[in-house]
Structures are given as structure tokens and as C-alpha cells.
Amino acid sequence: MSHYLSRIMIPASAAACESDVMIAGNAYRDHRLMWKLFPDAPDAKRDFLFRAEQGANGHLLYYLLSERPPQAWHPAVRVESKPYQPRLESGEWVHFSLRANPVVAKPKEKGQRSQRHDVLMAAKTEAKAKGLSPEAMQTAMTGAALDWLTRRAAAWGMKIDEDEVQVDAYFQHVLHSKGRRMRFSSIDYQGMARVADGDKLARALLGQPAAEPHSSLGHALGFGCGLLLVKRLP
Structure with a gap:
């Protein structure tokens, strides 16, 4: 298609x-x-x-x-x-960018379904409970956001250079529609990656990542998140 x-x-x-x-x-x-x-x-x-x-x-x-x-x-x-119709070869290097809504499922009480939480806020809550300093808390939040990305990169056909990834522009959105109030967060990722599987990456670039664990491009796809873009590096 x-x-x-x-x-x-x-x-x-x-x-x-x-x-x-x-x-x-x-x-x-x-x-x-x-x-x-x-x-x-x-x-x-x-x-x-x-x-x-x-x-x-x-x-x-x-x-x-x-x-x-x-x-x-x-x-x-x-x-x-x-x-x-993106076509990339294994071994190529690309610059990638992604705005995502990273969430983590946290179990509720026994017998209840897990509930999705903002990855950064979940990390902040855990850091506060441990009594970490503000600097250590920020490091934990950034690390949680980076971990969300790296766990999915393989399913998208990319090997990310973690030392070259920027994690920024964290923003909490509030929507009002038909009397309802909705919240979600977004964060911007960009950096360099080596193409590990050209076919998998092409699918992710078309918004159709391979059906594997931790392959989702995130949530809030209808509100400006989940578009993965790459540019070949010379």
C-alpha cells in the first residue's frame, strides 16, 4: 500500500x-x-x-x-x-526523531487490570519515595524515558547510539472535548542509530511496526505522537 x-x-x-x-x-x-x-x-x-x-x-x-x-x-x-516508500539497508546510519507518549503499565490491586502511567512521572514518584536529590531525580526520569525508547528500537529495526540521544521537550497536554477532560504527555527524542533490519525500520516508518513485544510507537497517535522520521547520514 x-x-x-x-x-x-x-x-x-x-x-x-x-x-x-x-x-x-x-x-x-x-x-x-x-x-x-x-x-x-x-x-x-x-x-x-x-x-x-x-x-x-x-x-x-x-x-x-x-x-x-x-x-x-x-x-x-x-x-x-x-x-x-522508505527503503534502508542494514548497516546504514541515520538520524532519527520521534515525538512519543511513553507510558508504563503499573499493576493495581490484586485482580484488577494494570493502569497506564506516564513513564517520567512514574520514575519521579519512585525517585521521591527513595529520597533522591532533584539532580538524581531528573537523571532517573531521563533514564526511564531513554529506556522506553531503547527497549523498542530493536523491534523498529534500529540500533540506537545511546550516547547520542537527546531526550527533551517534555510536555503535559490537557484536552477538553465534549465535556471530557483528557491528559497525556509527550517527549521528543532525536539521535543517531544504525539500521539493523531495513524491513522492520520501513514498517515502523510507515506507522506499522512489527508485532513484537515492546514494538509500539506509543500512545496518543491521533494527537501528534508516534511519527518516526529518519534521515540518512553520509
Whole structure:
């Protein structure tokens, strides 16, 4: 199945026309604006991943991976798309970036289902319980975030250089929709990795990682998380 990788630029004036979207919070705004790029099937199941970036002059900038070509819904919306079929060879080095919602399942009381927790907040809670210093607490949180990534890298066909990974831009999102309040966190990863399995990496880049333990690209996929991007290194 063919995919498309697109760069979407939405002027603030065009986004402001969608008043119901603008008041819902940034992550929900982004979610709604991405759906507007696919007007032909409003009831279809989501078949895209995206990431919001900081655009120039107040514009909204998005990178979008989709199974259908996106369509501009406003004359000022700029859509640059190209067919996307990633092919990488084992042994190649790439620069990767990923915005993810890393969570960990923590058991509740006996007989109850496990509950998902923010990886960094879970590490912070454990560090506080141990009486660690603020510096040691931050190290533990960063380590937990890095561990979440490295445990999944093999399933994505990558061997990550842990010394070259940056873990930053931690952010807690609050969404308001239809009277409900939702929370999730995101964190940005970037660094260098060696391609260990080109086929597995191609699947992960298309948002369809191999069905293996710890292979998920994370949660909150409809709200700007889970889009893995790579660039070959010379």
C-alpha cells in the first residue's frame, strides 16, 4: 500500500477561522486540523500520523504520514506531498526523531487490570519515595524515558547510539472535548542509530511496526505522537 509524506503549512489566519477548533487546546486543534485534510471520508478510521512543529511568522507547521493524499481545505493552506516508500539497508546510519507518549503499565490491586502511567512521572514518584536529590531525580526520569525508547528500537529495526540521544521537550497536554477532560504527555527524542533490519525500520516508518513485544510507537497517535522520521547520514 502506498503512503504519502507531507509538509503542511497553515497560516494562523486560516486556523483562526476554525473557532471551535482553536478553543479546544493545541493538541485537539492539531487533531481536528489534520482531519480536515481528508474531506472525502469524514467517517473513515484514522490512517495517518503527524507531528506539529514551530512554523515561521506564527504559522502552524506539520509533518504528516498518510495512506491518502491530503487536500488543502483553505486557499492559504499549503500542502507539499510526495509518495513515501522508505527503503534502508542494514548497516546504514541515520538520524532519527520521534515525538512519543511513553507510558508504563503499573499493576493495581490484586485482580484488577494494570493502569497506564506516564513513564517520567512514574520514575519521579519512585525517585521521591527513595529520597533522591532533584539532580538524581531528573537523571532517573531521563533514564526511564531513554529506556522506553531503547527497549523498542530493536523491534523498529534500529540500533540506537545511546550516547547520542537527546531526550527533551517534555510536555503535559490537557484536552477538553465534549465535556471530557483528557491528559497525556509527550517527549521528543532525536539521535543517531544504525539500521539493523531495513524491513522492520520501513514498517515502523510507515506507522506499522512489527508485532513484537515492546514494538509500539506509543500512545496518543491521533494527537501528534508516534511519527518516526529518519534521515540518512553520509
